[in-house]
Amino acid sequence: MEREMKKLKSFFRRRGGECEGSSFVELAIVLPIFLLMFVPAVDIGRALYAAIEVSSAAEAGAMYGMQNPGDIAGMEAASQSGASNLAGVTATATYGCECSDGSSASALCTSTPTTCTYNYVTYIDVVATAPYVTTFKYPGLPSPMNITRETRMRVGGD
Numbered sequence: 776m777e778r779e780m781k782k783l784k785s786f787f788r789r790r791g792g793e794c795e796g797s798s799f800v801e802l803a804i805v806l807p808i809f810l811l812m813f814v815p816a817v818d819i820g821r822a823l824y825a826a827i828e829v830s831s832a833a834e835a836g837a838m839y840g841m842q843n844p845g846d847i848a849g850m851e852a853a854s855q856s857g858a859s860n861l862a863g864v865t866a867t868a869t870y871g872c873e874c875s876d877g878s879s880a881s882a883l884c885t886s887t888p889t890t891c892t893y894n895y896v897t898y899i900d901v902v903a904t905a906p907y908v909t910t911f912k913y914p915g916l917p918s919p920m921n922i923t924r925e926t927r928m929r930v931g932g933d
Contacts, residue, residue, distance in 0.1 A: 818910050825861060825907050826922050832858035833903040833926040836866055840899035844870050844930045845883075854903050864905045870930075872897050900927045 836854025843849055847868045854866035873880040874891035881888055888895045904923045912918050 814910060815913070818913075821910075822907055822922070825905060826924070828858045828861050829864065829903050829905045829922045830924040830926075832861075832864055832866065832905075833901045833924045836868055836901035836903065837899055837926040837928045840868060840870065840901065841928060841930060844897065844899055850899065850901055854901050858903065858905065861905045864903060866901060866903045868902075869900045870897070871900075897930045898927060899930055900925065 832854045835857025836850045839853035840846070840850040847870060850868035850870075851866040854868065855864050858864040869882065870884065871880055871882045872884040872887055872895050874888050874895050875893050876891075879888035879890050879895075884897055902923060902925045904921050906919055907922050908919050909916065
């Protein structure tokens with residue numbers, strides 16, 4: 776039994792000697808494939824994070840607008856500060872009135888719509904936009920692209 780174990784050990788030693796460096800060859804083959812899968816996954820994660828931040832920025836501006844409907848500059852500032860982790864965030868805010876069916880819009884509610892069938896509503900609308908640049912150029916995707924989110928809320932009405 777002991778003799779057979781020695782033969783088995785020597786057999787594996789001889790076989791192991793022929794395989795030196797094979798793990799480096801395997802690494803050289805697998806590493807580029809792994810990187811080709813890993814880098815786009817990180818890029819997608821960054822884009823989703825930016826989209827969530829831009830959406831939160833639009834909601835922050837709209838929430839400020841719910842309390843101060845006429846303060847458009849304040850809504851835009853609140854929206855920009857809502858995405859403080861992203862650079863280059865821009866926001867545009869509007870306040871207005873329209874009929875409940877979406878017709879006869881009036882900017883800044885200077886005059887209430889008189890042609891409404893039922894009633895009119897006042898609303899705020901905040902659009903936040905941030906530029907996003909991918910890590911690498913991908914076919915079919917523009918490298919500098921804009922991520923835009925809009926939040927529209929009803930403030931009141933008649």
